[in-house]
Amino acid sequence: MNYIDAFDAPTRNTGQIKLYGADAFEGMRVVGKIAGGALDMLAGLIKPGVTTAEIDQAAYQYGIDCDALPATLGYRGYRYSCCTSINHVVCHGMPSDRVLREGDIVNVDVTYIKDGWHGDSNRMYYVGEVPRKAARLCEVTYEAMMRGIAAVKPGATLGDIGAAIQEYAEGERCSVVREFCGHGVGRVFHDMPNILHYGRRGEGARLKAGMFFTIEPMINLGKPGVKILADGWTAVTRDRSLSAQFEHSVGVTEDGVEIFTKSPAGLDFPPYA
Numbered sequence: 001m002n003y004i005d006a007f008d009a010p011t012r013n014t015g016q017i018k019l020y021g022a023d024a025f026e027g028m029r030v031v032g033k034i035a036g037g038a039l040d041m042l043a044g045l046i047k048p049g050v051t052t053a054e055i056d057q058a059a060y061q062y063g064i065d066c067d068a069l070p071a072t073l074g075y076r077g078y079r080y081s082c083c084t085s086i087n088h089v090v091c092h093g094m095p096s097d098r099v100l101r102e103g104d105i106v107n108v109d110v111t112y113i114k115d116g117w118h119g120d121s122n123r124m125y126y127v128g129e130v131p132r133k134a135a136r137l138c139e140v141t142y143e144a145m146m147r148g149i150a151a152v153k154p155g156a157t158l159g160d161i162g163a164a165i166q167e168y169a170e171g172e173r174c175s176v177v178r179e180f181c182g183h184g185v186g187r188v189f190h191d192m193p194n195i196l197h198y199g200r201r202g203e204g205a206r207l208k209a210g211m212f213f214t215i216e217p218m219i220n221l222g223k224p225g226v227k228i229l230a231d232g233w234t235a236v237t238r239d240r241s242l243s244a245q246f247e248h249s250v251g252v253t254e255d256g257v258e259i260f261t262k263s264p265a266g267l268d269f270p271p272y273a
Contacts, residue, residue: 001193001205006186011116013184013191019210020186024117025251025258028186028212031068031119032249032260034112038062039123040265043272046125048102052084055108056095063112071111071118071189078233083109083122090177090218090226090235090243102128105138107245111189118189120214121261122247126270133221134242135270140172141219141244142269148197148215149250152257156207162199165217177218177243179226180235185249186212209254216247 006018020028041062042055060081063070070081078094085093085107086100093107100106109122124138148165166176182195193205197217222241229236237243249260262268 003208006210011187013188015192017184017192017205017208017211018186019208020212020251021210024186024212027115027117028119028249028251028260031112031114031117032121032262033119033264034063034066034068034114035110035119035121035249035261036263037066038110038112039108039121040263040267042108043125043267046100046106046108046127048100048128050100052086052093052095052098052100052106055084056080056082059108059110066112066114068112068114071113071120075189081110083107085109085243085245087242088237088240090220090237091180091245092233092235094231094233100127103130103134105130105134105242105244109245109247116187118185118187118249119261120185120189120247120249122216122245123268124244124246124270125272137174137219137221137242137244138270140169140174141217142246144169144217144219145215145246145248148217149248149257149259152207152250152252154207154209154252154254157202158193158195158204158207159199160201161215162196162204163201166198169217169219175220175222175224177220177224177226180218182214182216182247184211184213207252209252211252212249214247214249216245218243218245
C-alpha cells in the first residue's frame with residue numbers, strides 16, 4: 001500500500017493512503033462535531049410513532065443550520081440525508097413512512113460536508129423499552145468499535161483493528177459482517193484504506209500519523225450473512241436476526257488516536273437521557 005501527502009493528492013480515491021497535517025485535523029474536528037451533534041439532536045426525536053422520513057428531514061435541517069451539506073444526498077443516486085436501519089437491517093436502510101414501534105432498535109448514519117471535510121458517524125437508538133437481547137447486541141457492538149479504536153496507533157496494522165473487533169464480538173457469541181467495512185475519509189467521502197472489522201494481528205498496512213478513516217463494525221446476533229434488497233441499497237441479515245452498528249471517524253496521531261465524531265453532549269451510547 002502506497003502513502004501520499006494529502007496536500008499533493010487529487011481529491012478522489014487514487015488507491016493510495018493519504019496522510020493529513022495539522023490543519024486537516026482541525027477541519028475534521030469541526031465537521032465531526034456537526035455529525036456528533038446531529039446524532040445528539042436525534043436522541044430527542046426518536047421514539048414510538050416517529051417515521052424514518054421525519055428522522056431524515058431533521059438530519060437534513062440540522063446540517064443546513066450548521067452550513068454543512070449531507071454527503072449522502074444525491075450520492076450515487078441516493079435520495080436521502082441519512083440512512084435509517086431498523087432491527088434486522090444491517091446498513092443503508094432508506095428513510096420512508098415506516099413508523100418506529102416500541103421495542104425497535106434503529107441505527108442512524110449521517111455524513112456531513114463542511115469546508116470540504118467529511119464527518120461520518122452513526123449510532124444506535126432504542127425505541128422505547130427494548131428486549132434485553134437487543135440491548136445486549138448494542139452493548140457488544142459499541143464495545144467492539146471502541147476496542148477497534150483503542151488498537152489505533154502509529155506502527156499498528158489494519159489487522160490489529162479487525163482482530164480486536166472480531167475477537168471480542170465472537171467471544172460474546174455474536175458475528176461480524178464481512179460484506180461491508182470502514183474506509184478512509186477526509187476530503188474524500190470513501191477513500192483508502194478499507195478498514196475490515198475482522199482479521200489477524202500484525203497483518204495489513206501499517207498505520208501512520210495523519211491517516212483518517214472510519215471504524216464502523218456491523219455485528220449480528222445470528223449468523224454473519226447479509227443480502228441486498230431490490231432497492232439496491234438496503235442490506236439485511238439473511239437469517240433475519242438483529243443487527244447493530246456504531247461508527248466514528250478517527251485520525252491517527254503521533255502517539256495514538258483522536259475521535260472526531262464523539263458526542264458533544266456525552267450521548268455516545270443508548271439509552272439517551
